Structures are given as C-alpha cells and as structure tokens.
Amino acid sequence: MKKGSPNHVYDVIIVGAGISGISAAHHIQKTLPDSEYLLLEGRDNIGGTWDLFRYPGIRSDTDLHTFGFGWQPWQENRAIADGDSIVHYLRTTAERDGIYRHIQFQHRIVAASWSSGLELWTLEVETKARRIQLHTKFLILGTGYYDYNEPLRAEIPGLSNNFRGTIVHPQFWPKDLDYTGKRVVIIGSGATAITLLPNLAKKASHVTMLQRSPTYIMSIDNTTGGSWIHKLLPRTWAFKLDRWMFMWMIIILYNFCRLFPERSRAALEGAVAKQLPKDVPMDPHFRPLYKPWDQRVCFTPNGDFFESLRGGKAHIETAHIKTMSSDSIILDNGKTLEADVIVTATGLKFCLGGHIRITIDDEEINLANRYAWNATMLQDVPNLAFMMGYVNASWTLGVETSSQLVCRLLQHMRKKHYSSVVPRLPKEFPMERRPIWDLDATYVKKAQGFIPRCGNIGPWRGRTNYFVDLWKTRYGSITKDLVFRAGRP
Incomplete structure (x- = not known):
C-alpha cells in the first residue's frame, strides 16, 4: 500500500x-x-x-x-x-x-x-x-x-486553602517567575530538590529545603575526559571507555551498598559531614532512616549543594508540616518558615x-x-x-x-x-x-x-x-x- x-x-x-x-x-x-x-x-x-x-x-x-x-x-x-x-x-x-x-x-x-x-x-x-x-x-x-x-499532587495541609504566595511544581515551571530577593521553600529531598537549592540560591534572598526525612547525597567530581586514556586514544574510543567505566562504577557502588549497608552508610555520611558548615548538624538532616539504595542516592556535582549551605543563603529543615498560613509553613516541631514561593518537589x-x-x-x-x-x-x-x-x-x-x-x-x-x-x-x-x-x-x-x-x-x-x-x-x-x-x- x-x-x-x-x-x-x-x-x-x-x-x-x-x-x-x-x-x-x-x-x-x-x-x-x-x-x-x-x-x-x-x-x-x-x-x-x-x-x-x-x-x-x-x-x-x-x-x-x-x-x-x-x-x-x-x-x-x-x-x-x-x-x-x-x-x-x-x-x-x-x-x-x-x-x-x-x-x-x-x-x-x-x-x-x-x-x-x-x-x-x-x-x-x-x-x-x-x-x-x-x-x-x-x-x-x-x-x-x-x-x-499532570504532576503528582502534594498532600500538604493548608497549601491550597491558606497559603497566598506562589506555588510551583518543577514539572511546570513558569517562564515569567521572578524569585529574585524572595524567600523560597523547596518541599522535597530527592534529586530535583537537591538540584534546585543551589540554583535558586543564586537569586533568591534565602532558600530552605524542607524534608520529612533525609536522603543520601554524594558529591562527585564532575570533570571527565582528562585521564591518560584520553591522551593516548582517539576521542571517540576514549569516551566509549569512559562509558564502560561509569557502568561498572555504578554497579559496584550499588552492590557494595546492598551487601555492606552499614559500611556504606558510614562512608556516605562521613563524606557529607566533611562538607557541612558548623551550624548544620548531621542529625536529623543527613541521617536517612533507610539503607543506602533502598532509595536512589542523589548526586551533587562538585558538591554544589553543600557549597550553597556553606554560603549562608540556603538552609535545610527536617520536619513534618502541620499547616500553612498565608505566608508561612508551620511545622510540627513548632518552627515557622516564612515563604514567598513554595516549590513542591515531591515526585512525579x-x-x-x-x-x-x-x-x-x-x-x-x-x-x-x-x-x-x-x-x-x-x-x-x-x-x-x-x-x-x-x-x-x-x-x-x-x-x-x-x-x-x-x-x-x-x-x-x-x-x-x-x-x-x-x-x-x-x-x-x-x-x-x-x-x-x-x-x-x-x-x-x-x-x-x-x-x-x-x-x-x-x-x-x-x-x-x-x-x-x-x-x-x-x-x-x-x-x-x-x-x-x-x-x-
């Protein structure tokens, strides 16, 4: 036909x-x-x-x-x-x-x-x-x-009824959203939230990542292509070898975490502790309740997430939300987070x-x-x-x-x-x-x-x-x- x-x-x-x-x-x-x-x-x-x-x-x-x-x-x-x-x-x-x-x-x-x-x-x-x-x-x-x-709707008490600021889901980010000088709260602790925090902190007056429970975060050197392999081999061959090395690296990391969860936990948490500012404690913000790779490990290239915390324009809170007011998030631990913009990075x-x-x-x-x-x-x-x-x-x-x-x-x-x-x-x-x-x-x-x-x-x-x-x-x-x-x- x-x-x-x-x-x-x-x-x-x-x-x-x-x-x-x-x-x-x-x-x-x-x-x-x-x-x-x-x-x-x-x-x-x-x-x-x-x-x-x-x-x-x-x-x-x-x-x-x-x-x-x-x-x-x-x-x-x-x-x-x-x-x-x-x-x-x-x-x-x-x-x-x-x-x-x-x-x-x-x-x-x-x-x-x-x-x-x-x-x-x-x-x-x-x-x-x-x-x-x-x-x-x-x-x-x-x-x-x-x-x-349609995004995954965040089940947050008082978000739609009480809060009068701007509510954004990362999947549908408005082109005209100006958060310069604004107080931003990111709700979530996954890869999207960890990506957003250092980038929003460049323009916002302050950014808080609010999580119910912490996740494992791993800093990686984001520079590749400078090894001896790249000096000796043609460019295409060298990057094909890079691909195989990264495959094995992730498999080894995953299986090591599964076989030796306590050693993996200690290594991951130890690396995080070295990058935190003195006023940010490990517990409860960076001590996950689950074993490594029960959920995905989140990567922060060149440690940009921790760099933002050290810079003072970003902060992390670990608590459940009790309710919302017109301009604040009220937590179950008694704290209040003022916010002009709330980003619901709660998944897809x-x-x-x-x-x-x-x-x-x-x-x-x-x-x-x-x-x-x-x-x-x-x-x-x-x-x-x-x-x-x-x-x-x-x-x-x-x-x-x-x-x-x-x-x-x-x-x-x-x-x-x-x-x-x-x-x-x-x-x-x-x-x-x-x-x-x-x-x-x-x-x-x-x-x-x-x-x-x-x-x-x-x-x-x-x-x-x-x-x-x-x-x-x-x-x-x-x-x-x-x-x-x-x-x-």
Missing part, C-alpha cells in the same frame, strides 16, 4: 522522541534496515523530559556517559549536564543517525486498537490540523513513566503509555494491570513493547536492552513468518507479584497500581543489572512464554 494512503501499514511505529524512542529507532534501522518505521512525538521538539522540564538548573541525575547512547558517546568533559545540553545531544544524535527524518512532531496518539483478525494496530492520532488514522504491525511505547500533563505522577486508550478487539485494557515479560512486553498484549529504564543505573541502559530485545524478536518473527506475538503467563507456576521498580520512594509506592508488575520466575523476573540483562537480551531464550501466530504475510 502506498505510503501516505489511509490503508498504509508501517512495520513499526514508535511513540515518543525522547531517549527511549531514539534508542528504539536506532536499533530498528540498524538490525532491520528494510523495515519501515515512524516515530510520533506529541510535542513540537525532540528530547522528552529534557525539553519539558524548565526549572532552574535542570540537569541529569545520572552521568551522561551512561545516560548517552553507546553508538554515539557523550563527548563533553563533564559527567552531569544541564537539560539544554542533553536536548542538543539528542537532536544531534538523531540527525547524524538518520532518525530525525522519521519523526512526525505534533502527532499525539489518542487511542490504539489491536485487531486479532487483521493482526494490526490502528492508531487514532491528533495532529495540529486534524485527526488521522495510522496502521502498524508492531507498536513501541517510548513515552517514559510519568504523566506529562506515574503514567504508562501517555494516556493512550488501548483496546484489544474492542475491549479496553489497563497496561499497568499486567505482568511484564523481560520488562519489555506485557502479559496478553500482542505486538506491543514498552521502554523502561533502571532505578539503580541510567534510564538509557534499560531502554538499550529493551530495544535490542525487541529487534531480536522482530528478526525471529520475520525469519519464521510470524505475524504476531503475545506473552502468556505459565499456567503451571503461581506467579508471585513483585514491583518492576524495587524502590522505597514515596512516589513509587503511590504508583504501584499504575505501573506493570514483575514476577519471580523465568522471563517475568525484573531486571538485575545491565550486563546480566544484556547477555539475556542477546543470548537468552526468545520464545519462552511467548505465543506466536503465523497469519497475514
């Missing part, structure tokens, strides 16, 4: 032009060069998260050497980078790889309907001018894990699939109410894959293994002349439900009913680490607990 006609069928349609979508597109055109694919992006620019978020200091929370792509290494001499630099990197990579010409911007998928008779997905797509239909044999959701339209609202209404043979399904096959496909959902990253490593490494697995599966289907594949739970084993993200963060706990689950056996288990998963992706079974059908050519 001629391309552009109403009945034209694509081999693959990818949803989302962020890291996930670009990764999937690269692997498809590399391993299946004669496949016809399309990448649909609902917004008007590439980059996903890094184009959406505009709060001061927005930056990666993992190193760009592993956050970048293996086929196009990050080549700046810094590990943690700002959002604009990440968007530039993604755009440049997509253009160099020939992916950019496959992207259709301002194409938002409203609904996706699978027909078992036709063995096709039919997509209802809203464009700037009209609504159209597209058809594809295989659908890949590279939409990320959170809701682009989970949403798999970007609000696409999905039906199978006219029956609407909930993607989150499914077990995940190899953290890539979903129980009883044919010819559909989703991209999900790691919690103990960079997002990109997770979508890289998923992308390669999908391509290997598509190659197998082509070789065997299969037209559809659907994961089925084994009947002989009772499946034990486990979270796909084993993380003790509040926003993850709240999301357990909105994200797929993992099991305890075979390909239904969750991810372990990148190198194990990469081996399984390349050499593990491509047929276990999958049902194939040879139908339409």
Whole structure:
C-alpha cells in the first residue's frame, strides 16, 4: 500500500522522541534496515523530559556517559549536564543517525486498537490540523513513566486553602517567575530538590529545603575526559571507555551498598559531614532512616549543594508540616518558615503509555494491570513493547536492552513468518507479584497500581543489572512464554 494512503501499514511505529524512542529507532534501522518505521512525538521538539522540564538548573541525575547512547558517546568533559545540553545531544544524535527524518512532531496518539483478525494496530492520532488514522504491525511505547500533563499532587495541609504566595511544581515551571530577593521553600529531598537549592540560591534572598526525612547525597567530581586514556586514544574510543567505566562504577557502588549497608552508610555520611558548615548538624538532616539504595542516592556535582549551605543563603529543615498560613509553613516541631514561593518537589505522577486508550478487539485494557515479560512486553498484549529504564543505573541502559530485545524478536518473527506475538503467563507456576521498580520512594509506592508488575520466575523476573540483562537480551531464550501466530504475510 502506498505510503501516505489511509490503508498504509508501517512495520513499526514508535511513540515518543525522547531517549527511549531514539534508542528504539536506532536499533530498528540498524538490525532491520528494510523495515519501515515512524516515530510520533506529541510535542513540537525532540528530547522528552529534557525539553519539558524548565526549572532552574535542570540537569541529569545520572552521568551522561551512561545516560548517552553507546553508538554515539557523550563527548563533553563533564559527567552531569544541564537539560539544554542533553536536548542538543539528542537532536544531534538523531540527525547524524538518520532518525530525525522519521519523526512526525505534533502527532499525539489518542487511542490504539489491536485487531486479532487483521493482526494490526490502528492508531487514532491528533495532529495540529486534524485527526488521522495510522496502521502498524508492531507498536513501541517510548513515552517514559510519568504523566506529562499532570504532576503528582502534594498532600500538604493548608497549601491550597491558606497559603497566598506562589506555588510551583518543577514539572511546570513558569517562564515569567521572578524569585529574585524572595524567600523560597523547596518541599522535597530527592534529586530535583537537591538540584534546585543551589540554583535558586543564586537569586533568591534565602532558600530552605524542607524534608520529612533525609536522603543520601554524594558529591562527585564532575570533570571527565582528562585521564591518560584520553591522551593516548582517539576521542571517540576514549569516551566509549569512559562509558564502560561509569557502568561498572555504578554497579559496584550499588552492590557494595546492598551487601555492606552499614559500611556504606558510614562512608556516605562521613563524606557529607566533611562538607557541612558548623551550624548544620548531621542529625536529623543527613541521617536517612533507610539503607543506602533502598532509595536512589542523589548526586551533587562538585558538591554544589553543600557549597550553597556553606554560603549562608540556603538552609535545610527536617520536619513534618502541620499547616500553612498565608505566608508561612508551620511545622510540627513548632518552627515557622516564612515563604514567598513554595516549590513542591515531591515526585512525579506515574503514567504508562501517555494516556493512550488501548483496546484489544474492542475491549479496553489497563497496561499497568499486567505482568511484564523481560520488562519489555506485557502479559496478553500482542505486538506491543514498552521502554523502561533502571532505578539503580541510567534510564538509557534499560531502554538499550529493551530495544535490542525487541529487534531480536522482530528478526525471529520475520525469519519464521510470524505475524504476531503475545506473552502468556505459565499456567503451571503461581506467579508471585513483585514491583518492576524495587524502590522505597514515596512516589513509587503511590504508583504501584499504575505501573506493570514483575514476577519471580523465568522471563517475568525484573531486571538485575545491565550486563546480566544484556547477555539475556542477546543470548537468552526468545520464545519462552511467548505465543506466536503465523497469519497475514
């Protein structure tokens, strides 16, 4: 069928032009060069998260050497980078790889309907001018894990009823917000709050980070690219080696924390104590109640978070909020924090699939109410894959293994002349439900009913680490607990 006609069928349609979508597109055109694919992006620019978020200091929370792509290494001499630099990197990579010409911007998928008779997905797509239909044999959701339209609502007593100042969520930072000389309180203790504090302190009169409980914070030297490796090897080779070294470093750090939690706690807290000003105590502000990596460790490049505390324009409080007044936060320990601006850095609202209404043979399904096959496909959902990253490593490494697995599966289907594949739970084993993200963060706990689950056996288990998963992706079974059908050519 001629391309552009109403009945034209694509081999693959990818949803989302962020890291996930670009990764999937690269692997498809590399391993299946004669496949016809399309990448649909609902917004008007590439980059996903890094184009959406505009709060001061927005930056990666993992190193760009592993956050970048293996086929196009990050080549700046810094590990943690700002959002604009990440968007530039993604755009440049997509253009160099020939992916950019496959992207259709301002194409938002409203609904996706699978027909078992036709063995096709039919997509209802809203464009700037009209609504159209597209058809594809295989659908890949590279939409990320959170809701682009609505933030996670902070459950804070008196915030909406009593407080009369400015309330901001980092996901929707106003372009015209002027906080110069203002008193700012950031509610939260994760990577976003730790990024915001030193950046807001540059213009605000004072910034307070208010947390219910502390998190682990680790300073890292943000300068890379100056080692002997870079002096001896070509630039591209050297940065590829940097990528591998950062992969191993994070895996070693994660496993050391898991195996030796008390030693890890002592090391992390000891490093923090050396950077604090004398008037800021470790307890209760920097002694987390959980073990290292029960939640993610937050990184502060070159210790900028602690530098702001030492500078006197930033402060940290650890307490629960009792209520709000018109211009203050009243804490349960009796303290009052005056505020002109409150930033609710309390996490993101989970949403798999970007609000696409999905039906199978006219029956609407909930993607989150499914077990995940190899953290890539979903129980009883044919010819559909989703991209999900790691919690103990960079997002990109997770979508890289998923992308390669999908391509290997598509190659197998082509070789065997299969037209559809659907994961089925084994009947002989009772499946034990486990979270796909084993993380003790509040926003993850709240999301357990909105994200797929993992099991305890075979390909239904969750991810372990990148190198194990990469081996399984390349050499593990491509047929276990999958049902194939040879139908339409």
